[in-house]
Amino acid sequence: MRAVVRPLVLVVLAVALVVGIAVVVRTTLAGDGPGILGSGGSGGGPGESGVVTRVVDGDTLDVRYDGREHRVRLLNVDAPESVRPDHPVECLGPEAAAFLEELAPVGSEVRLEFDVERQDRFGRELAAVHAGDVLVNAELARAGLGTVVLFEPNDRYYDDVLDAEREARRAGVGLHAPDPCAGG
Incomplete structure (x- = not known):
């Protein structure tokens, strides 16, 4: 069972990472937030x-x-x-x-x-x-x-x-x- 769970956890983590990167890139390109380049207070906001x-x-x-x-x-x-x-x-x-x-x-x-x-x-x-x-x-x-x-x-x-x-x-x-x- 443990041998099956470990690869499954890695797949879930990889998917979460890809989704997270996609959200950051979309936010950056859309100008909705600080995105990838922002640091602290350098981007986004009203x-x-x-x-x-x-x-x-x-x-x-x-x-x-x-x-x-x-x-x-x-x-x-x-x-x-x-x-x-x-x-x-x-x-x-x-x-x-x-x-x-x-x-x-x-x-x-x-x-x-x-x-x-x-x-x-x-x-x-x-x-x-x-x-x-x-x-x-x-x-x-x-x-x-x-x-x-x-x-x-x-x-x-x-x-x-x-x-x-x-x-x-x-x-x-x-x-x-x-x-x-x-x-x-």
């Missing part, structure tokens, strides 16, 4: 596709969707200030804004994905911004032009941005360079 109309600073941009313009604050990353009224321009603030414009230039299509709370106290939408397959929020941190920040309860993209910031620290780039503000 969102909107729109067109960038303006880069405000290193962590804020305007996106047109649903027939109107929305001010969008990148989730889980904070860039140095470059346009805040009554505040000086901070070290690497203009560079962060220029880098965001490279990643999501005016006229480009982006996908916004939201977490628990969709707006901050200033009425800006809080979102992960995807330009193609790139999570812009994490790339800003990876370049050393933004630091990880937690806007509780919105932690869906926190780990992605934290990992990117750790890469920037190890590489000593941007804000993590030995003297990032020398000469500026």
Whole structure:
């Protein structure tokens, strides 16, 4: 009996594995979830596709969707200030804004994905911004032009941005360079 059960269990496990892979591939191709490529908070979920109309600073941009313009604050990353009224321009603030414009230039299509709370106290939408397959929020941190920040309860993209910031620290780039503000 045991000799019959063992091959049967292996067949059942193989079928379950194939079915599971098929579901993940279908989900990925249909765009219904994070699929194979997603990690933590890198894909799927409720969102909107729109067109960038303006880069405000290193962590804020305007996106047109649903027939109107929305001010969008990148989730889980904070860039140095470059346009805040009554505040000086901070070290690497203009560079962060220029880098965001490279990643999501005016006229480009982006996908916004939201977490628990969709707006901050200033009425800006809080979102992960995807330009193609790139999570812009994490790339800003990876370049050393933004630091990880937690806007509780919105932690869906926190780990992605934290990992990117750790890469920037190890590489000593941007804000993590030995003297990032020398000469500026």
